[in-house]
Amino acid sequence: MKDLYKAHSKHYLAVDCVIFGYEDYELKLLLHRRPIEPSKGGWSLMGGFCGNNETLEMAATRVLEQTTGLTDIYLEQVAAFSDPGRDPAARVVSVAFYALIRIDQHDAEKVKNNGAQWWNVNEIPPLIFDHQEIVSKAKERLQMKASLELVGKELLPEKFTLMQLRRLYEAIYQRELDPGNFRKKVLSLNVLEKTNTKNTTESKKGAFNYRFRDDSDQINGHERVIKI
């Protein structure tokens, strides 16, 4: 079929991934040194160009696999960034995604080869282009998501204690949460199930491990669920 849109201009289309991970009670973010010009060597989000036959989601997935070695990663679209001057080398429109991954599961070797490094989300270095703005928007989105449904399935190990989950929420919300109230609220959502195993590494008494229920995807409408 002939191209009916010939009169219009074409654009480079990129994806940039804000990769969130959780480790040592901190929400972290994977950055690498940009391997190409311009701004080669500057701290940057993981990015890549969108191919002709892939969706933006596929491109983001591909970028993630190349940099973390992980497939099957949770992705959420954030927004498109299209300031004509955002990339000094050319007009590139970038669609940002955020990803949630379990730090312990990714391919540390591959990450290192990419010159990548995990950073506490509150202590990141200066970033190239408009990547700081992208990160800010991604953080907002993650907060919003966390307030609408219980997140953690993609960030925590399969089994985790309620304290670990609370620390994650504290890192996302950037404020402390009452342990007792958090426990009651989270359990009332009925999306977790208790396991028989205990974790004794973080307390003398030991805390039961929980896991996400298999069918824990029944969140109602646009009603905010996690006030916490």
Place this chain on the structure above:
Amino acid sequence: MKDLYKAHSKHYLAVDCVIFGYEDYELKLLLHRRPIEPSKGGWSLMGGFCGNNETLEMAATRVLEQTTGLTDIYLEQVAAFSDPGRDPAARVVSVAFYALIRIDQHDAEKVKNNGAQWWNVNEIPPLIFDHQEIVSKAKERLQMKASLELVGKELLPEKFTLMQLRRLYEAIYQRELDPGNFRKKVLSLNVLEKTNTKNTTESKKGAFNYRFRDDSDQINGHERVIKI
């Protein structure tokens, strides 16, 4: 400067606008018959291609002015849609926006010349391509926005009664709201101010008109404000 990205493919970039308006107690949506092939004549969102030197927001603004005659329109980015087959004629990535406009203020002449028509948001005809999906996502976003802050400034006339505002929320939320509770909640937000004028067209007694306060943009963080 020479193009450093030559190896990568370029793509057509379009914007599609979901134009919300409010009239006769109904949330409406402006559609037109697509003026070009493919799917010429099919019901479609207002769209256009992004130029080389404009942001996507600028492109959307331009499209809106061409179709409604209005400048200075409230716009919110929804998402990018990038299925390679979404447009049968070519690979076109589209970034969707929703717009809020006052139906009485737009250029009815221009709209008519565009073969455009307002539709109740729940009774729209079959749309071309993936526009139905775009509309669904835009509706979700509008609901979310309406629950985070008081909307209406862009949809209602400058002066409006609380009943009109409530009907708007009922149209957005798709459920009835208690008149007394709605009034108390909305006024407690402290973003409206009472005017001296009354509207007697909708009740025998007559209801005071309200308007949005000039400085009514102080919404706190990501805290949900409008539970309603």
Place this chain on the structure above:
DNA sequence: ACAAAAGTGTTCGGAATACACCCATGT
């Protein structure tokens, strides 16, 4: 003994909900 997390219970205030009820007025 003490510290520190696990886990449970209680209290309190504010907010949402569900109403009742009076007011004003056009028909």
Place this chain on the structure above:
DNA sequence: ACATGGGTGTATTCCGAACACTTTTGT
């Protein structure tokens, strides 16, 4: 008179926030 929306008040319920308290166990 009565229907209809305007506007106010109130009782009830629910939920989040604050916090007390007991349990368990490593040091």
